[in-house]
Amino acid sequence: MQNVIQFKLNNQPMELKVNGNANLLWVIRYLLQLTGTKYGCGTGDCGACTVLVNKEPIKACMAYIEDVEDKEVITIEGLAKGEDLHPMQKAFIEKDAMQCGFCTPGMIVNAIGLLNANPGLSPEELKKGMDQNLCRCGSYGRILAAISEASERMNG
Amino acid sequence: MKTYINETDGPVNKDRRDFLKKLGCGVVVVFSVGTPIYGITRKSVLEDFNAYLRVKEDGRVDLFTGKVEMGQGVCTSLAQVLAEELEVAIDKVDMIMGDTELCPFDAGTWGSMTTPYHDPLIRAAAAEAREVFIKMGAEKLGIPQKRLKVENGVVYDTADRNNNVSYAELTKGKKVIKGVAKPKLKGSSDFRIIGKPVLRLDAMQKVTGKAKYAGDVTLSGMLHARIKRPEAYNAKLVSVDTSAIENINGLETVRDGDLFAVLHESPDVAQQAIVKVKAKWDTPKAKTDDVKVFDYFKDSNPEEEEFESGGNVEEGRSNSTVVLEEEYYDGYKAHASIETHTATAEYKDGKLTMWVSTQTPFGTRRAVAEALGLPQDKVHIRQSFLGGGFGGKIYNQQAIEVAKIATKVTKPVQLIWSRKEEFLYDRFRPAAVVKISSGINTEGKINFWNYNVLFAGDRGAKLFYEVPNYKGVTSSRKDTHPLQTGAWRAPSNSTNTFARESHIDMLANAAKMDPVEFRLKCLKNPRVIKPLKAVADKFGWKPNMTLDSGRGWGVALGEDVNVYVAMMAEVEVDRINGDVKVRRVVCSQDMGQVVNPQGTRLQVEGGITMGLGYALTEHVRFEGGKVKSLNFSDYEIARFSTTPEIETVFIDDMDSQPLGGGEPSIICVGAVVGNAIYNACGARLYQMPFTPERVLAAIQKGGM
Numbered sequence: 091m092q093n094v095i096q097f098k099l100n101n102q103p104m105e106l107k108v109n110g111n112a113n114l115l116w117v118i119r120y121l122l123q124l125t126g127t128k129y130g131c132g133t134g135d136c137g138a139c140t141v142l143v144n145k146e147p148i149k150a151c152m153a154y155i156e157d158v159e160d161k162e163v164i165t166i167e168g169l170a171k172g173e174d175l176h177p178m179q180k181a182f183i184e185k186d187a188m189q190c191g192f193c194t195p196g197m198i199v200n201a202i203g204l205l206n207a208n209p210g211l212s213p214e215e216l217k218k219g220m221d222q223n224l225c226r227c228g229s230y231g232r233i234l235a236a237i238s239e240a241s242e243r244m245n246g
Numbered sequence: 247m248k249t250y251i252n253e254t255d256g257p258v259n260k261d262r263r264d265f266l267k268k269l270g271c272g273v274v275v276v277f278s279v280g281t282p283i284y285g286i287t288r289k290s291v292l293e294d295f296n297a298y299l300r301v302k303e304d305g306r307v308d309l310f311t312g313k314v315e316m317g318q319g320v321c322t323s324l325a326q327v328l329a330e331e332l333e334v335a336i337d338k339v340d341m342i343m344g345d346t347e348l349c350p351f352d353a354g355t356w357g358s359m360t361t362p363y364h365d366p367l368i369r370a371a372a373a374e375a376r377e378v379f380i381k382m383g384a385e386k387l388g389i390p391q392k393r394l395k396v397e398n399g400v401v402y403d404t405a406d407r408n409n410n411v412s413y414a415e416l417t418k419g420k421k422v423i424k425g426v427a428k429p430k431l432k433g434s435s436d437f438r439i440i441g442k443p444v445l446r447l448d449a450m451q452k453v454t455g456k457a458k459y460a461g462d463v464t465l466s467g468m469l470h471a472r473i474k475r476p477e478a479y480n481a482k483l484v485s486v487d488t489s490a491i492e493n494i495n496g497l498e499t500v501r502d503g504d505l506f507a508v509l510h511e512s513p514d515v516a517q518q519a520i521v522k523v524k525a526k527w528d529t530p531k532a533k534t535d536d537v538k539v540f541d542y543f544k545d546s547n548p549e550e551e552e553f554e555s556g557g558n559v560e561e562g563r564s565n566s567t568v569v570l571e572e573e574y575y576d577g578y579k580a581h582a583s584i585e586t587h588t589a590t591a592e593y594k595d596g597k598l599t600m601w602v603s604t605q606t607p608f609g610t611r612r613a614v615a616e617a618l619g620l621p622q623d624k625v626h627i628r629q630s631f632l633g634g635g636f637g638g639k640i641y642n643q644q645a646i647e648v649a650k651i652a653t654k655v656t657k658p659v660q661l662i663w664s665r666k667e668e669f670l671y672d673r674f675r676p677a678a679v680v681k682i683s684s685g686i687n688t689e690g691k692i693n694f695w696n697y698n699v700l701f702a703g704d705r706g707a708k709l710f711y712e713v714p715n716y717k718g719v720t721s722s723r724k725d726t727h728p729l730q731t732g733a734w735r736a737p738s739n740s741t742n743t744f745a746r747e748s749h750i751d752m753l754a755n756a757a758k759m760d761p762v763e764f765r766l767k768c769l770k771n772p773r774v775i776k777p778l779k780a781v782a783d784k785f786g787w788k789p790n791m792t793l794d795s796g797r798g799w800g801v802a803l804g805e806d807v808n809v810y811v812a813m814m815a816e817v818e819v820d821r822i823n824g825d826v827k828v829r830r831v832v833c834s835q836d837m838g839q840v841v842n843p844q845g846t847r848l849q850v851e852g853g854i855t856m857g858l859g860y861a862l863t864e865h866v867r868f869e870g871g872k873v874k875s876l877n878f879s880d881y882e883i884a885r886f887s888t889t890p891e892i893e894t895v896f897i898d899d900m901d902s903q904p905l906g907g908g909e910p911s912i913i914c915v916g917a918v919v920g921n922a923i924y925n926a927c928g929a930r931l932y933q934m935p936f937t938p939e940r941v942l943a944a945i946q947k948g949g950m
């Protein structure tokens with residue numbers, strides 16, 4: 091059944107004619123052509139598909155498009171303001187916090203979501219909040235360093 | 247436009263020559279067959295010419311290489327060596343990687359070979375280009391070459407810096423093609439960029455989501471393919487029943503031998519449809535499972551092949567004061583890259599254009615062409631980033647599948663393997679048994695060493711300790727592995743290093759010596775001793791140290807692709823539930839010239855982190871060809887919460903050949919953690935991964 095679904099994507103109003111139970115990840119990647127959000131498992135176990143819905147991180151592979159109706163969705167492509175990168179993106183670059191980069195969008199988005207909800211997270215709490223995001227290249231140490239750096243800047 | 251072609255050195259084959267002529271203006275330097283740099287003339291490396299660069303009319307440089315960027319950072323380190331020798335800023339370099347029509351042939355990105363074998367070629371090509379520009383500059387400025395120097399892409403008169411001309415001006419409207427003759431490479435004291443930490447050049451694309459991986463290519467009208475899969479990787483398709491999907495709008499199906507696929511422009515619809523297809527499979531009888539596999543190996547009557555020997559092992563055994571005989575076990579491990587095998591293909595006018603997650607673009611081209619009966623020039627593999635490889639993306643099954651499908655429909659097709667498919671069709675790191683018997687003499691030195699690795703290779707198994715009587719063999723038999731096996735980051739080495747270094751620790755114990763002192767006593771090779779001392783220093787190792795209850799220190803040494811690694815770790819063992827936490831790891835590597843210390847550090851940290859997975863949690867469960875670990879929820883890889891503090895010390899030598907740094911650090915992780923667990927609680931682990939159950943069992947057996 092095709093529905094008309096309205097929501098905001100990366101600050102742009104959207105109106106899509108789709109099946110309400112279309113998978114959010116596929117809608118984002120193929121209908122909307124925003125391929126920065128990745129597929130890593132499809133079962134909520136890796137975090138590569140993380141996007142923000144009303145500022146909270148969710149796993150797009152586990153959601154339907156109707157779940158975001160009238161809500162605000164932000165993907166990795168929506169973080170920078172023009173040329174100006176989000177502090178989290180900057181910190182990832184400065185700390186060299188990636189290798190193959192496939193997990194990177196999910197990592198950045200999830201970290202921003204965590205700090206949105208709670209700006210004062212301690213390193214231990216951050217580690218916990220990030221623990222469902224997997225990086226096979228083993229960049230964890232640097233990712234944590236980048237998040238801490240960004241969190242300081244976002245607060246300061 | 248003028249074209250100069252100068253191929254003084256070695257043949258450039260005709261197709262290439264034609265191709266080079268087709269390139270637009272610019273100064274092109276090719277590296278042709280047979281020019282030895284660091285004595286490298288390996289045929290496999292230098293088939294055709296292996297690398298080339300083009301300085302374009304705007305002064306930017308294209309570097310064409312068949313290598314791919316999979317996280318190991320070569321797109322940065324190769325740009326570094328190029329910028330160094332050509333004397334341009336690193337941000338002037340554009341990387342064209344892994345495109346089979348633009349880039350020279352390459353056998354594949356694996357085996358830590360890019361840095362040792364590829365860097366020197368690119369340096370040579372860049373140095374040659376620099377010399378070409380000096381020559382052109384001399385003509386243009388009317389000054390003898392001797393008086394000219396280059397800086398930042400500008401040739402200038404040393405007597406008057408204002409008298410200068412840029413690469414861009416020199417290149418304009420010209421076409422120069424030059425082979426590498428005998429370029430003069432810069433000495434290490436003149437390096438501006440090599441050896442300096444450089445941040446990744448691909449970071450901007452990666453943090454903004456713009457980096458394109460094989461699945462990020464979206465073509466108009468593209469269909470998503472889903473393939474019907476069996477439970478066991480080795481099952482044969484008997485029949486399919488498609489009655490339940492006949493009325494789905496816009497659905498297409500393809501059958502080619504054992505391959506049955508459904509296609510739809512919505513991935514959701516394709517997914518729902520494939521579930522509804524009923525298939526009958528013929529599944530071979532299970533030979534073994536993940537528990538019985540070790541006995542199965544031992545009973546399979548394997549054939550021995552010797553890889554080293556010296557002295558007389560039997561004599562050594564008879565005059566040893568203590569003899570230790572042990573067996574070590576290691577299960578299958580998956581590659582588990584976060585990006586699953588993916589390919590996008592478009593078939594148009596008899597030609598396939600493909601984007602493939604692969605470590606071997608040229609191998610993919612060949613495999614696809616052979617599978618489809620097409621000539622190789624009808625298959626074009628385009629550039630894309632790779633979301634992790636680790637040796638797992640060299641077999642290209644997904645590319646063949648998508649090619650078979652795409653040639654039967656009229657629209658482009660994308661195939662992204664599900665995580666389940668990724669596990670089912672992985673070529674796992676082999677399970678193995680290592681048998682070691684060895685002994686020490688009255689002086690407390692190793693007297694004999696008898697080593698037998700069953701069903702894995704001998705990489706990393708050669709002894710670097712001084713032992714008078716030794717023998718090393720591998721034992722295997724074809725077609726015995728119940729699962730598909732393949733290369734996994736430093737293949738076989740982690741298994742061999744785990745066995746050897748655990749055993750060495752026990753010999754130290756038998757000799758009543760500190761494990762570091764014992765190793766030093768049995769070593770002569772300075773390339774092993776140096777990193778061992780460096781790591782002990784950084785770690786703060788104290789001989790015969792006992793820590794508070796539950797904490798322990800371990801040491802391990804290893805060798806991989808001529809890189810020597812020494813590692814120390816601190817762990818904490820929970821004696822009640824058997825949990826092991828690795829707190830701190832320090833690693834030292836002797837690895838020749840380090841081109842990008844920043845990138846190499848990242849690789850070392852990555853190797854150690856990934857290694858903690860195989861040491862502590864990763865274990866493929868299976869029964870026959872049926873893989874039971876099919877997701878991250880039942881195949882635990884390292885996470886944020888398992889990551890320790892990691893420090894790295896390099897023993898570098900800027901004048902020697904650079905060596906690959908992507909693999910070696912992983913080899914010591916199992917051994918160092920196992921040895922630290924022993925130090926912490928007296929429990930000796932003979933099987934990886936060190937699960938809580940195994941740790942508890944070992945504590946009960948011999949722990950304190």
Ligand code: FES
Nearest residue numbers: 130131134137151
């Ligand atoms: S793809 Fe969504 S969690 Fe892995």
Ligand code: FES
Nearest residue numbers: 189190191225227
């Ligand atoms: S950088 Fe490769 S998976 Fe994280």
